[in-house]
Amino acid sequence: MDFEKQSDIIKRNTIDFITDEDLKERLKSKKILRVKLGVDPSRPDLHLGHAVVLKKLREFQDLGHQVVLIIGDFTARIGDPSGRSKTRPMLTKEEVEKNAESYKKQAFKILDPEKTEIRYNSEWLDKLTFYDVIKLSSNYTVARMLERDDFAKRLANNEPISISEFMYPLAQAYDSVMIEADVEIGGTDQLFNLLVGRKMQEAYGQKPQIVLTMPIIEGTDGNLKMSKSYDNYIAFEDEPFDMYGKVMSIPDTLILKYMRLATDIPEERILEYEEKMKNNSINPRDIKMVLAFEIVRFFHGEEKANYAQNEFIKVFQKKDIPDEMDEILVEKSISAVDLLLKTNSVSSKSEAKRLINQGAVKLNDEKINDPFQLLVINGDEILRIGKRRFFKLKTN
Template sequence: MQEIARGASEFIGEEYIASLVQRFYTTGERFIVKAGFDPTAPDLHLGHVVLLSKLATFQRYGGDVKFLIGDFTATIGDPSGKTQTRKQLTRDEVEQNAKTYKEQVFKVLDPAHTEVCFNSAWINALGIGGLVNLTAQFSVARMLERDDFTKRYKENLPISIIEFIYPLLQGYDSVALNCDIELGGNDQKFNLLVGRALQRSYGLDKEQSVLTVPLLEGLDGVQKMSKSLGNYIGVTENPNTMYAKIMSISDELMWRYYELLSQKSLEELQAMREGVRSGNLHPKSVKQNLAHEITARFHGAGAAEIAQIEFDQVFSRNQMPSNIPVVEFSTQDSGVWICKILQESGLCPSSSQARRDIQAGACKIDGQKVLDENLKLTQGEYVLQIGKRKFVKAIIL
């Protein structure tokens, strides 16, 4: 139970979880643990891995995981924490994103105790009559207990009826799967509790326990990890990039990543903390162990070793990376705008961010700092760099 509770934000029904684990050790009977993922983007990042790691913990102690891909609910969009109605995804977008999810989750989960489910299987079967019956199980007043809905209502911001439907459909997933435990981020608490309520309404002889996990801070150490914010570490990123990004986090944030992502035991983590406090361990070596562990999990030990050597070469000895991505641009009369190159090569998410990076002195060309945000490059080859870890070779034809 200490390992299950590790890094959790909140437990609801902890005694029931303990009884399920006890039953597993006594009789070998397994129990059902569910977590839902709406495939709103094609790739998972380490923020998602926090939840996957907790699912893997349950698998070790008797849990059979229902990895639920919300292929139906993703077409609505989860309103949790949102200040406005979300854009709905097309069916093609959902199916493509769901395919990549299935390819990535078994880097963490045990396939022998994982079933990948799609909630369209039972939601489509509900029909209009079933949907009307589902909406009858919850009141508008209960829906408005959600902080984000309350805030939007008071500020006269629109709330669509379909957003009220979303928590009900997520809760109905727990009915359809006969869940014992549901996991989610701490911003999902309301939706998870709806599942408990609906299990009662539909006559199940159980109320699922709920365990929430914190939202992992991104590379900036402030905002939650998000691809749109550019502060993420993707599980499909190449090993050199993954290793370098982990090494870039602060020493303080490192312990948070250890607690939520590492497979090291609580005793091992405590020993490392004490080693750093006593001066017997340097924080950099502890962080290297973390970067190696996570990189090896997704790319293998050999790739992690190479990434560690590459990092030491580039960042400790100020040498160029051994393998720089190459992009080509067709020249124009006056050359190619530096911000266009930075954006289209992937070094910056937008031209406005490229401007800010240049103004901050974070951009270099062939090792020389660039300060002119209006610079245009003519025919030739250039090595562009943003910060310490992002490189690309631009060939202007």
């Protein structure tokens, strides 16, 4: 493929692109680009927000370029300050290693493992002496570091910034030096870190990397960025029915954005949907069902996508209960809070209380209002938590 076509594919849906001239120069030389993504395995699960960047990496692979996935087993122990209003807690080595294995497994749902070079940044960062760290930090000024938006806000609010947080972007930049990155990709919240990488490569006598940022997608609430912390995420490993239902819960305003960034639906088809939504010739719900089907199909296959869609229609349009539910063995007399904990679908008693107080829990279609209500279970009752979680109760 000629460099103009490659360039168009690479730049599609991007936000920041620094610089176009650098990309054209490297593509014209027919160089196989080393495309870097650095990930700190601070959590074990990935969601559609991560898919946006991973799908762009897959495009690079399909164009014949080399993706270098850097697992930040060292930097995760510092904690990325990007977008943080306070210092991020450091992780243990054991936590990082466990999360890293889960991250790799899930990333390969999108990336081609045969075309992905996996590196751990402890490989070089663990070996730096204190002199090396001083030399590294001499290439960047405190004034430039404080230009960073989140640091500037915290400084203005007299909130603490640790020296270790200043070291984070320098460590990420040194990763680019060590693998000689041609391109580094990240979300828009990573722009500062990626630009530090360009500066550091120049300081070490390398050509500065091309910086490419992708949009950050909002979660199912339609306001905040997708994050497990905000409980508005759609995880790679969500069950098909749950994944389908979560997609169907997004605001209509996000349908086209999700289609462009999280699916392989062709742009021409998306433009058709966009036109139909503008002239009100189609119900947005029908387009959202196409979106939900495509996302479930990508992660779970067509058969499970069909199942999820049929179950969704049955539960939400026909107001039936699903054919398949997990069975939970419970005592004949149990409090509402303890019953929810038995399902393993809530993480704590406080979450169980919150759901009950919000009116999100029903037993045989009767709303449970009191978290401490003592329930009498005879067997074969249906417990419903929220809109999509159903359990059949059994007793000894």
